Structures are given as C-alpha cells and as structure tokens.
Amino acid sequence: MSMRLQGKVAVVTGSSTGIGKACATLFAEEGACVVVNDEGIEQDLGPQVVEEIRAKGGTASYFCADVTKKEDIESLINYAILTYGRLDILMNNAVTGRSSALMDQEEEEWEKVYLSTVKAVYHSCKLAIPEMIKLGGGSIINVSSIHGMLGGRSGLAYSTFKGALLNMTRQIAVDYGCYNIRVNALCPGRIVTERKIGFLEQNPEEYRRQKAVYPLGRPGALHEIATAALFLASEESSFVTGHALAVDGGFTAQLQDSIITPLEKGISDELLERDIIWP
Ligand code: NAP
Numbered sequence: 619m620s621m622r623l624q625g626k627v628a629v630v631t632g633s634s635t636g637i638g639k640a641c642a643t644l645f646a647e648e649g650a651c652v653v654v655n656d657e658g659i660e661q662d663l664g665p666q667v668v669e670e671i672r673a674k675g676g677t678a679s680y681f682c683a684d685v686t687k688k689e690d691i692e693s694l695i696n697y698a699i700l701t702y703g704r705l706d707i708l709m710n711n712a713v714t715g716r717s718s719a720l721m722d723q724e725e726e727e728w729e730k731v732y733l734s735t736v737k738a739v740y741h742s743c744k745l746a747i748p749e750m751i752k753l754g755g756g757s758i759i760n761v762s763s764i765h766g767m768l769g770g771r772s773g774l775a776y777s778t779f780k781g782a783l784l785n786m787t788r789q790i791a792v793d794y795g796c797y798n799i800r801v802n803a804l805c806p807g808r809i810v811t812e813r814k815i816g817f818l819e820q821n822p823e824e825y826r827r828q829k830a831v832y833p834l835g836r837p838g839a840l841h842e843i844a845t846a847a848l849f850l851a852s853e854e855s856s857f858v859t860g861h862a863l864a865v866d867g868g869f870t871a872q873l874q875d876s877i878i879t880p881l882e883k884g885i886s887d888e889l890l891e892r893d894i895i896w897p
Pocket of ligand 1: 805
C-alpha cells in the first residue's frame, strides 16, 4: 500500500454511497483519517461505510449532517478537527434537489440545489481554510459535473450551480494559493453508482446509448473517479490548483456530430452489443 495520504485528515460530504463512498474508502486505504457524512436518510449506510473502512484497517468516523444547513456544516467541520486534530482534505461532494427546464423548475428545488452546492461550499471552505492555513496547506475538491461545463437537457438548477462551482473553485484557488491551499473541481461524466446500476440494468437501451455517446464506449466506474480524487487530494498534484478535471471518458472532448452520428446512423452493432469490460 503506497499510503499517499498518511497523517492526513479528510472530510467527504455525501459519502455513505456512490462517488463519495468510493473516495472516502480510497482516501482511508491511502492512510487518511476520514469523516464519512450523509444526511441520514438511510440510517445504516454511513456507519456501514465506516465499519467497512475499519475492517480493512483504516480510520474513519461517521457524522450525520445536512449540507444545506450552515449549522450542520459547522458541526461537521468542527467534529473532524476535534476528533482528529486537523483538517487537510475537504471534498464537497453531496448534492440534493431536483432540476428541470426553466418553466418547470420549482423554486424550492432550485433553492435546495443552490444550498447543497454553492452555499455549502461557501460555508465549508470558510471553516476549513483557517485550519488549513494553520497546517501550511490543504486540498479542497469540489465535485461539479460535465453539466457544470455544458448545458444538458432540463437541468437548470443542476447545471447553473455546478457551473458556478467551477468559477468558485478557481476564485478560491487564486485567493488562497499563497497559503499552499489547492482548490480543484472534479467533473464526472456518467458514473455507475450503486443507485444507478439498477436503472441501467433495467434499461438496456440507456446502456446502449451510453456506449454510443462515450468515446471510451462506456460510462465510468466508481474507482475511476476515486483515483482522480486521490490525485487531487495528494501531493502528486502539488502544482495543480484552480483546475476542473473532467473524468468523462472523453465525452466533453467530442464535437456534437460525433455524438449524433453514432446515435442516428448507428455505430457498429458489434460495438454496441459487446459486453462492457470494466477496468
Ligand atoms: P449518490 O449515489 O446519490 O450519493 C449522494 C450522497 O450524498 C449520499 O451519501 C447522500 O446521503 C448524500 N447527500 C445527499 N444530500 C445530502 C445532504 N443534504 N447533506 C449531506 N449528504 C447528502 O450520488 P453520486 O451519483 O455519487 O453523486 C455524487 C456527486 O457526484 C454529486 O455532487 C453529483 O452531482 C456528482 N456527479 C455524479 C455523477 C454520476 O454519474 N454519478 C455525474 C456527475 C456528477 P443521503 O442518502 O443521506 O441523502
């Protein structure tokens, strides 16, 4: 084990499942003490992640906090510092709220997406940065999306605030780089999480569509986003800040006609029918 995060303390918001869980687990495998968080909708999930990490010899604790609430974020960051004595890595990953096209976008849902993305990052960074300054540096990773880079269909709140997160990332990076605090964004394409796998398995057409539109011929796996997050969290990215890292199988690298052509004209059936070989 290479232990790239030995001695570091990490908070990963929304880490009881999906991308957050994969990142929290890998950070712990690499030696970090990790605070696992969710808002406790499925009560056992967060503590289970902690048990899994501990069973593999890692160090982790669970803290239930709703990132849409300032006081919960304060308690979460304070818990990490009180429990482990420092805070080196903050991964802002949780998101909540539904998105629609403008005319259908409900204000309440718009507000939830805003609170869980831009506002949550505003509060968490304000609390984490003074601790990181004391330590002589730190790494903040804001999970955006390819929808933060380009418009999708009917996703107003999501793409608005995931897009805002990208410039917020750059701005905080510029302002606090002099303290050796690095701030980067991850922009995942479609990643097959525990919650999405069932949907994909029941909708083979959606699987086919994703094979057709992703240049690598498949959506992403959880460990592929976790290793990108590890790179940003660790000293291996010591000269990388203010960056938006697309982890999207080449999706945002292609021209629109490269997407339309395989969908409308059909790419080789052999390619679409082939089983995905996961890395
Ligand atoms: P997921 O599987 O649905 O997991 C979301 C996690 O966030 C859960 O642990 C959930 O816990 C927690 N959470 C939700 N609302 C919260 C709140 N208010 N406070 C604290 N925790 C909260 O999500 P995911 O697909 O891994 O996505 C994670 C991040 O990656 C998101 O920022 C998403 O926008 C981004 N992303 C994902 C994809 C993808 O294809 N998966 C693509 C692009 C970007 P509870 O159950 O307790 O709510």
